[in-house]
Amino acid sequence: MDTKITPIWTRVCEVADIPRLGSRVLERASGNIALFRTALDDVFALLDRCPHKGGALSQGIVHGESVTCPLHAWNIDLTSGEARAPDVGCAHRFAVRVEDGAVFLCLD
Numbered sequence: 001m002d003t004k005i006t007p008i009w010t011r012v013c014e015v016a017d018i019p020r021l022g023s024r025v026l027e028r029a030s031g032n033i034a035l036f037r038t039a040l041d042d043v044f045a046l047l048d049r050c051p052h053k054g055g056a057l058s059q060g061i062v063h064g065e066s067v068t069c070p071l072h073a074w075n076i077d078l079t080s081g082e083a084r085a086p087d088v089g090c091a092h093r094f095a096v097r098v099e100d101g102a103v104f105l106c107l108d
């Protein structure tokens with residue numbers, strides 16, 4: 001019996017709906033998701049909650065493939081959700097797929 005789980009992708013917006021070097025918030029009862037767009041139009045998604053003290057990462061500054069939390073300036077790697085050294089912690093990351101300008105998230 002095949003027990004592989006097929007990911008379910010949910011279309012959430014267009015890449016153009018996310019400001020370049022900025023973010024857009026996807027509101028959910030179980031915790032908002034921050035969608036980030038880099039200067040190169042790569043899109044990343046993290047739980048909108050800093051692993052330090054819960055700051056809204058969506059209000060941070062995007063640079064390269066990082067976001068700087070607005071509260072105490074931790075730098076979070078957008079590709080992994082990990083805080084960059086010397087800080088330690090991880091924001092939950094959601095898998096993102098971009099297809100024909102549309103952004104899909106794997107919300108499992």
Ligand code: FES
Pocket residue numbers: 050051052053054055069070071072073074
């Ligand atoms: S809450 Fe993000 S750095 Fe402190």
